[in-house]
Amino acid sequence: MDDLELRRRLLSDPNDKSDDILKELHTNHQNKKYAESLQELDKKIEQAFRVEVPDDLADKIIFKQTPHKPQIHFSRRAFALAASVIFTFGLLIGQINWGSIIIQPAHASLDQMAMHHIIEEEPFIDGVNEGNNEQEIRAKLNVYSYNLDGEFPYHIYYLNHCGFSHDHHALHMVFRGQKGRVTAFISNIEAKESSQFNQGGMQGEITPLPQGSLVLVGEKGEDIAALSQKIAPMFKSNH
Structure with a gap:
């Protein structure tokens, strides 16, 4: 899997746990850091949408x-x-x-x-x-x-x-x-x-x-x- 395909799939799903994805992240430190940054961004976006609405x-x-x-x-x-x-x-x-x-x-x-x-x-x-x-x-x-x-x-x-x-x-x-x-x-x-x-x-x-x-x-x-x-x-x- 080349870097372009890897990043395309991670942008689509930062939490993709497919075997080929995990293998590539295990062997390439830069790609691992890229995946972690996407996962962190995904968490921040999710937290931003978790706004409690008052009952009244x-x-x-x-x-x-x-x-x-x-x-x-x-x-x-x-x-x-x-x-x-x-x-x-x-x-x-x-x-x-x-x-x-x-x-x-x-x-x-x-x-x-x-x-x-x-x-x-x-x-x-x-x-x-x-x-x-x-x-x-x-x-x-x-x-x-x-x-x-x-x-x-x-x-x-x-x-x-x-x-x-x-x-x-x-x-x-x-x-x-x-x-x-x-x-x-x-x-x-x-x-x-x-x-x-x-x-x-x-x-x-x-x-x-x-x-x-x-x-x-x-x-x-x-x-x-x-x-x-x-x-x-x-x-x-x-x-």
Whole structure:
């Protein structure tokens, strides 16, 4: 085997252990050093590709690049169609204040934002049962600079990020309560004090967190206050 053939085969596979290759390397010191240099380079390339990806990398990318979850709902399409028809036929009935018809999250309170989001998302998550694990919870919480202190005590049906307002995100969680499904929003929107609310046959509670707020919403009869007292202390700030 000549040197050209040897080097061609080593470039193709630096770890070639064929008998003729080993024989040539045993008898030729320069070729042996050449093979060792290729093997060392191959190891460095392999190590360069061994980069550990953080568990929450995907969540951080989603959090930074998608301020709003794209959604198309029938109600909005219906409004758009109605507006087109009115415009086409010139049926102008006074001055319509659309801001009073549709809740604008940027100016809404936490309870309004929570209820609006639950209604919007219901068709998409009704019946969903992801059974999210502790690693997923911690990874998604980390995006909001929170740690989970202890094991989350309830079965989780759904866990994802959502656009809570025009410039804020929240971690949207649905878990099993005593009476049914309970929705939780963990956000960086500040709540100065705890408060309760009742809307649309549901009840909720807003609880301050170290860097934002926890909003819990459940069916009538669910002990939301007890749930809040149990899980709110589990969300610890990373800072």
